[in-house]
Amino acid sequence: LVLVILWVIFMRWVYNTIYPPKSVILVYDVHNPEKLLKNIASRRDKYDIEEAVPVSRGIDYIEDRILNHEACIVGDIPSHERNLLVKYCFEKGVRCYCSPKISDIMLTVRHNRHWYEPKLPHAVFINGLYVGMMKDHDLRIEIPAGSYSLKVQFGGLIPLGKSGKSLDLSVSSTAQVEVPQEGDVLCEFHDRERLWNILFDIDLVLWVVSWFVTLPPLYKILSDAFFVIWLVRLVVIRKKYYRINVGIMQ
Numbered sequence: 001l002v003l004v005i006l007w008v009i010f011m012r013w014v015y016n017t018i019y020p021p022k023s024v025i026l027v028y029d030v031h032n033p034e035k036l037l038k039n040i041a042s043r044r045d046k047y048d049i050e051e052a053v054p055v056s057r058g059i060d061y062i063e064d065r066i067l068n069h070e071a072c073i074v075g076d077i078p079s080h081e082r083n084l085l086v087k088y089c090f091e092k093g094v095r096c097y098c099s100p101k102i103s104d105i106m107l108t109v110r111h112n113r114h115w116y117e118p119k120l121p122h123a124v125f126i127n128g129l130y131v132g133m134m135k136d137h138d139l140r141i142e143i144p145a146g147s148y149s150l151k152v153q154f155g156g157l158i159p160l161g162k163s164g165k166s167l168d169l170s171v172s173s174t175a176q177v178e179v180p181q182e183g184d185v186l187c188e189f190h191d192r193e194r195l196w197n198i199l200f201d202i203d204l205v206l207w208v209v210s211w212f213v214t215l216p217p218l219y220k221i222l223s224d225a226f227f228v229i230w231l232v233r234l235v236v237i238r239k240k241y242y243r244i245n246v247g248i249m250q
Contacts, residue, residue: 016045021044021045021046021047021048022046022047022048022069022070022071022095023048023050023068023069023070023071024040024047024048024049024050024069024070024071024072024073025049025050025051025052025053025065025066025068025069025071025072025073026040026049026051026052026053026072026073026075027052027053027054027055027062027072027073027074027075027077027085028052028053028054028055028075028076028077029054029055029056029075029076029077029078030054030056031075031076033052033075036073036075037049037052040073047071047073049073050069051065051068051069053065055077055078055081059081059084059085062085063085063088066085066088066089066092066094067092067094069094070094070095071094071095071096071097072085072089072094072095072096072097073096073097073098074086074096074097074098075098082098083144083145084144086098086142086143086144087144087146090126090127090129090143090148091127093128093129098142106140106141106142106143106184106185107126107140107141107142107143107148107150107177107179107184107185107187108138108139108140108141108184108185108186108187109124109134109138109139109140109141109150109152109187109189110138110139110186110187110188110189111134111188111189111190112188112189112190112245113190114194117197119135119136120135120154121133121134121135121154122134122135122152122153122154123152123153123154123156124139124141124150124151124152124153125149125150125151125152125153126141126143126148126149126150126151127148127149128149128151143179144179145179145180145181146179147176147177147178147179148176148177148179149174149175149176149177150174150175150176150177150187150244151172151173151174152172152173152189152242152244153170153171153172154170154171154172154241155169155170155171156168156169156170157169157170170238171191171234171238171239171241171242172238172239172241172242173189173239173240173241173242173243173244174239174244175187175244175246177246178246180248183248184248185246185247185248186246186247186248187244187245187246188244188245188247189242189243189244189245190242190243191241191242191243192237192240192241192242192243196230196233199226200230203223203226206219206223207223
């Protein structure tokens with residue numbers, strides 16, 4: 001038991017060393033942010049509130065202060081000022097946390113897949129900034145009106161030894177999304193492999209049949225050629241691997 005406790009303490013120290021708490025600025029209105037600060041204080045391992053600024057100081061002043069921190073927490077402030085700050089954080093690559101309101105515009109990202117397709121995790125980026133990982137459920141993002149670059153990605157980088165180089169094994173697609181002043185936006189994506197999945201299934205069936213029945217030599221030639229063509233195609237379309245359909249939710 002003592003060894004387990006020591007091991008937990010050691011691993012906690014390693015985690016905090018690798019992932020130190022983020023420097024955070026809090027923006028609040030006339031309401032006392034004491035309750036919000038108390039909730040954030042329960043996660044001191046992740047967030048370090050270094051500065052609290054009332055929205056009455058002005059947007060320009062707050063934007064200058066945001067650049068001195070790794071993240072921004074937007075409290076209960078008027079929608080206009082909050083949307084300006086959220087958009088500014090997206091543009092500058094600063095993490096932004098805020099509580100959504102009923103009137104907020106939501107961007108929903110949905111993986112439109114067939115029942116036989118596996119539930120694989122996909123990373124979602126907006127304007128190059130990572131916003132979340134989705135797998136089983138839709139990803140809903142509160143976002144102000146404007147034009148955004150939406151990227152969906154599966155896979156990532158694999159390091160190659162100690163050289164510092166890496167191999168990119170990801171597939172992705174990017175679409176420009178226009179978020180209107182009113183109405184929620186739905187972005188549905190699916191891969192471009194549905195026809196090829198059918199062909200793969202046929203090839204798999206024939207491969208199993210070849211265990212019991214001798215197939216003509218032409219089958220081996222066609223099977224190998226099919227795999228090479230699919231691999232070349234995958235390399236060519238790896239940055240346009242998904243179809244992303246954008247629409248307004250009814």
